[in-house]
Amino acid sequence: MTARLVVLVSGSGTNLQALLDACDDPSYGARVVAVGADRDDIEGLARADRAGIPTFVKQVGQFTTREHWDRALADTVAGFEPDLVVLAGFMKLVGAEFLDRFGGRVVNTHPALSPAFPGMRGPADALAYGVKVTGCTLFVVDAGVDTGPIVAQQAVPVEDDDTVETLHERIKVAERRMLVDAVGRMARDGFTINDRKVRFGR
Numbered sequence: 001m002t003a004r005l006v007v008l009v010s011g012s013g014t015n016l017q018a019l020l021d022a023c024d025d026p027s028y029g030a031r032v033v034a035v036g037a038d039r040d041d042i043e044g045l046a047r048a049d050r051a052g053i054p055t056f057v058k059q060v061g062q063f064t065t066r067e068h069w070d071r072a073l074a075d076t077v078a079g080f081e082p083d084l085v086v087l088a089g090f091m092k093l094v095g096a097e098f099l100d101r102f103g104g105r106v107v108n109t110h111p112a113l114s115p116a117f118p119g120m121r122g123p124a125d126a127l128a129y130g131v132k133v134t135g136c137t138l139f140v141v142d143a144g145v146d147t148g149p150i151v152a153q154q155a156v157p158v159e160d161d162d163t164v165e166t167l168h169e170r171i172k173v174a175e176r177r178m179l180v181d182a183v184g185r186m187a188r189d190g191f192t193i194n195d196r197k198v199r200f201g202r
């Protein structure tokens with residue numbers, strides 16, 4: 001069975017593109033059935049359009065409360081009947097209703113080695129701290145900020161002359177590989193979560 005992925009993005013969508021490219025191979029075991037965003041006019045949505053994949057936008061500002069936004073996002077995602085929801089550079093915290101509906105089936109890719117440097121500035125915070133190694137983490141989303149059970153991680157060196165941009169670009173090379181590999185395994189082999197330990201297989 002081919003797993004149905006809904007991917008949520010907020011920016012350039014290079015992680016989305018890596019998934020789209022992987023899904024071209026039927027043996028990958030997954031396909032992207034929709035791409036959603038919290039904002040208009042982003043390259044991530046353009047990438048989905050070019051691939052012929054349905055898109056939707058739910059902007060927080062279009063709703064009276066954050067809870068209404070969360071419910072509308074969850075309703076729209078549910079309409080695509082996903083097996084897995086992938087947050088790939090999605091710059092909004094998803095709330096209780098979203099997690100009630102898809103909890104345990106939502107993964108987020110983060111540009112740092114969790115539990116270090118959670119939040120929106122992972123590469124900048126790692127650089128400012130002076131770590132010599134950072135990386136990327138794929139985790140199952142929970143109600144915290146980047147606190148969920150870890151699916152996969154990759155280490156990336158920090159170079160002396162790095163800027164936030166050069167470091168983030170190096171992380172993103174590893175991140176795209178990690179994301180494609182781990183999502184494919186989740187789709188093909190299934191996964192379990194026990195006591196925070198995520199293992200592939202049913």
Ligand SMILES: Nc1nc2c(c(=O)[nH]1)N[C@@H](CN(C=O)c1ccc(C(=O)N[C@@H](CCC(=O)O)C(=O)O)cc1)CN2
Nearest residue numbers: 090091092093094108110119120142143144145146147
């Ligand atoms: N419930 C969860 N939602 C999300 C998680 C998570 O761990 N739990 N991971 C994030 C991604 N993330 C970074 O890793 C992150 C994204 C956004 C924010 C944040 O504070 N966003 C603000 C808005 C900022 C903006 O619009 O530019 C907000 O949500 O109001 C923190 C962490 C994906 N979601």
Ligand SMILES: NCC(=O)N[C@@H]1O[C@H](COP(=O)([O-])[O-])[C@@H](O)[C@H]1O
Nearest residue numbers: 011012013014015089109110111119
């Ligand atoms: N806290 C969330 C966060 O920092 N997400 C990061 O945004 C980038 C999106 O790149 P992309 O749009 O090219 O895939 C990725 O590095 C992702 O981990």
